[in-house]
Amino acid sequence: MNIFKTSFNIAIVTLISRLLGFFRDILIAAILGTGIIADAFFMAFKFPNIFRRLFAEGAFSAAFIPIFSKKLTVNKLDAKKFASETASALFWFLLLLITIAELFMPFIVYVIAPGFIEDTEKFNLTITLTRIAFPYLLFMSLVALISGILNSIGKFTAAASLPIVLNTVLIFFLIIIKELNIPNTPVAAKYLISGVFISGALQLLLIVYVCKKTEYLPNIRIPKLTPDVKKFLFLGFPAIIAGGITQINLLIGSIIASFENGAISYLYYADRIYQLPLALIGITIGTVLLPELSRNYKAKDFAKASFSQNRAIELSLVLAIPATFGMIILSSDIIHVLFERGYFTSADTLATSHALIAFSYGLPAFILIKILQSNFFAKENTITPMWFSLISAIINIILSIILFKKIGFVGIAISTSISAWANTILLLLAISRTKDIIFDYRIKINFLLAIICSLIMLVSLSFVKKNILVIEEYFYSDLYSFLILSFYVLIGIIIYWIMAHIMGLLNTKKND
Template identity: 40%
Template sequence: MTAPAASPPKSGLIRSSLLLSGLTLISRFMGLARDLVLTARLGASATIAADAYYTALAFPNLFRRIFAEGAFSSAFVPAYTKTLTGEGQAEADRIASDALATLAAATIALTLAAQLAMPWLMYVINPGYASDPVKFKLAIVLTQISMPYLPCMAIGALLSGVLNAHRRFIVTGIFPTILNLVMLVAVIPQTDPIRAAFAASVGIPIAGVLQAGLLWWGASKSGARIRLRWPKLTPEIKALISLAVPGAIAASAVQINIFISGILASQVAGGRAWTEVAARLYQLPLGLIGVAVSVALLPRLSSAVQANDHEDAQNATDQAVIFCLALTAPAAAALIAMPYFLIDGLFTRGVFTAIDARETAWILLNYGWGVPAFVLARVLQPAFFARADTRAPMRFGLISVAVNIALGLALFQVIGVKGIAAATSAAAWINVAQMALLLAKRGDYSPTKAAWGRITRIAAASTAFGALLGLASYERDWIEAPLRGINLAGLGAKEIAVLGVAAAGVAAYGLLLLAFRGITVTEIKAALRRRPGDAAVSTDL
């Protein structure tokens, strides 16, 4: 019998999260470069290419988050970690191999079915396109091209879970950059919007194959030996499925709400493109902070729950909540205080017009106040998943989806596409409130008095920060005036002004956070320092 593996080391949660966030930041900057090129090539309301392309990107992404990332964040990582700790690497490899075979088979079947049914599915995904036969057909073809990305990312999600259980975060943080690189290479040479949309869509599955290959190599380097085999519904896989299905729905509630928003937005020419461009900014904190903390938190919570170490679970969750709010509250303040300044400065060029920027800015503002909830949902869910409870978050997620649909339909009739964004933010806060109340009722988690004090000071610092950015937005002409006529590596006055205000804002918020004692210099040093007895996150690939 294989000897049980030693317990995975307790790595510093903040250090793990910062590592992942730093790597994700590189990917997000490359993603921003990709999106700047795409919006300039595709436009929004003035062409049919943008709406069609963003449909092709959104549909496989939704299923990736539901069936791959959501399911295996909620079910696979705790099960794999428990097996690795208690029964050893060989048994963990067997479970991972069976899970990989099952997930790959399911997603390949789903991909083929979706491609065949796409002409009919498009009436559900984007009913607003039906009045434009050319756009409708283009959206069908581009989505069929992009769908093979789903099984690639399903395999990648499982391999990421293996790496996370081994505390190997480097490859997990790097692999998203491949998609951005491939799409930049595909789109930059294109000048026609339709050709650019085709090139970008073809690049999606190519990038998926490369990403899955990198993660497979990384998992092998970590010591895992996962084998390709025919799927078998073993007792362990049946147990995983019973946890994964509700967990997938729970973990993907925000993404389902965003996807529903896109369906409603398809009723307006350019509406889907506006929502997708806004998503590039408001989802930045979710990708940089929420996902990174969630990935680092779940293995640690799983280990703490297995060891019945309530104090470690409490401390880890407190750290995660405070860390997330310290970074997402100012992000929300920025999106609320200067949405048009951001969108116009970054995206208005080519066939993406000032009218598109104005509409996108309103959408961004209404998503902005939901940003802390989007991220907190990713932090609170592991508190359920680590305890093998995926049904309660699923129930809350479904309630938030119902609220989003009802409120979105009502507000859309009154204030248009920006009402859809407001409904999604409201639904996210309802989801978080339900999770927080149940965790407190069960005695599993509620912030300590010290944590509440820290949260209050972070909120005060973020409010002051938002006021400063609001003033900068109001005085935009004065900021840009001395920059007019400058061309720095292709950047003009509005681009330099946005980047300058952003850089100054980061410094200002850091000072405000220290001034309000939302965080201290000593705590910053402690978070980054490797403490005796705490094994550091592995920096091996």
């Protein structure tokens, strides 16, 4: 499999989805802003979404895909049987979990948003919204499992396209809210969270339709604890912690941020920005890499596994480092252009840009975690990355509490980035001690070249920003601001591309 070509195809679909997501968030920022209603909505939306990502990026990517991929190479009927057994266990477990959660939602909201308890309106609204949104977890977990099946047989595009449905449905509901003229109200939040529920059902229907055309659509039946299901659970539980550490850290951050009004919203909007390169680079490459490594290890082709891992790391760094530098220098411009309108003020732009800068420092680490964990998951080792993730989470909790008291919500973003780098370093050290993967000279050289090219880009952009003729009276025009930001981004890309070309950074055909 050509990792570069397949990753590029998925990245295009992901980019379309993310652009729709940005448009969705632009509307949300204008309609809800960063106040009580926005905080309640984002917490309600985030909670089931975090669980969904824990399953999708944890249990299924790390445990299900390696087992299913290896069964495919031996017996297709066994592979389908395993998929049905896993789907059945998942369905009934989640049905029970959702039922319990709906009954005890006030207590759950108290745990995940303790800072809301002093504001009765915000607390009660969060309970209502979370109850509406929580069944989304069932829909999207089944979607994640079926997506894992499709990814294992080389059909990546369908699963990668599904977030387009969520964004389209939410945009539709946001337009309705605007037409009804009910912005920044509890009713608006209820409309919007209902859109989340509906989009989950639609995504499940669509992925079932696609999978039905293959021979691997799982059947839901009475669950049985078969040896394969036990193996999945044994691998899946630590994988949930390891693969979903970014989401766990964000949940920790949200719990602490609930004590500062507007902080959850600031962190949400900043998170949405850095999630774009994370999805386009880390999740995209990781999605393609995992089944490839699983097949390599199954065939005991360690040379090919090492080559795939090295090229994935190399590609990630070449793209992630300039993205990091770009977001740091253009943070306020990005937030201003995307969100500053309606109920989202200039003060909100300043606060959110500070959070974005803090998150940006951790972007290469967030991306490398996705790439490096694939190596462990492909060998059905979920324990090692789980322990590293737990260490990372402990670091995040301690630093978040300390820094939140000193500098507020920005301290949470800083802590998240630091903990991500700690996780990355631990993963690199663990892999370097094995003989399966040898980090080649090419990675080290291109890492340094990417930093040099990015620094030149950063200095050049700083010079352009200071000297470009900015006509103040037009600055608050949406079109003018968009054109200026686009100009900055284009200049940055051109400078980085030219320097990378001169230094040979983009020559993917050179020998190791």
